Amino acid sequence: MTAPVSGVQVQPIRVLVVDDDPFVFSAMELIFSTVDDIRIVGTVSDGDEAVAAVQRHFPDVVLLDVRMARLDGIAATKALCALPNPPRVLVMTTFDMDDVVMRAIDAGAAGFMLKTAGPEIIAGVRNVHAGAGVLSPQSVPQVFAQVGGNGAAQAGARAAVDALSDRERDVVRLVGEGLSNQQIGAQLYVGEATVKTHLASAQRKLGVEGRVQVAVLATKAGLV
Structure with a gap:
């Protein structure tokens, strides 16, 4: 504001x-x-x-x-x-x-x-x-370590992640590990703009907003 x-x-x-x-x-x-x-x-x-x-x-x-x-x-x-x-x-x-x-x-x-x-x-x-x-x-x-939820929550997170492309899943996993867009780009050998595009697409598919919620879902899904 x-x-x-x-x-x-x-x-x-x-x-x-x-x-x-x-x-x-x-x-x-x-x-x-x-x-x-x-x-x-x-x-x-x-x-x-x-x-x-x-x-x-x-x-x-x-x-x-x-x-x-x-x-x-x-x-x-x-x-x-x-x-x-x-x-x-x-x-x-x-x-x-x-x-x-x-x-x-x-x-x-x-x-x-x-x-x-x-x-x-x-x-x-x-x-x-x-x-x-x-x-x-x-x-x-x-x-x-505190994130996990019940079996239904974990299953739902895994199903949501399965709907991502391979590259979107990679980006989501690395966000869950706490990496910045620049660090993710270096690890995946792509530009930072490409990382942002994949992350934005993943957030739409997952129905979440922001890096923290992406990381939480990634952890529940077992990517982290």
Whole structure:
């Protein structure tokens, strides 16, 4: 969600931080102070303040904690994603909350990263803003160890993946392993634009949106 601007000057990525820990605010301000293309436009301390803050600050990306006192990150993500022209939500989490993170992703989060990721959060915000989504490499094994679901869910995921072309299946598998489009292209010996085309086609066939949901389905189907 971007505020109306005049002129042709490229605007920095506008970020709203939603977290009940003042240390996180300080850490995010320090991290983003090292770059010119990302700017924190607001901070709020609970999920029940997020919607009003988005309508006030017009962020492009919301960095959202999962566990908060009044409205948790899952409910806040769902509320934010239901807005007209919603911002992209990047969930910030820790290893011991993996099951909660998966529910947040189901609610519409564009990705997740660890709060301890440090400067990697810069790339995460850029990727989410660009529509690529983000999977924190450190958290992929722990998070996807939690993914599996019941037999029916696994069978449904396998059936969906079977409808993909061989190259689409390769791309989906590598997304599930946390690779970027550039890395996937290098591994498959194709251009990044070709990877994007295959991924977009796979998402249409699978009925999912974003890299995280693709990765979840790939894991349920046993590709990862």
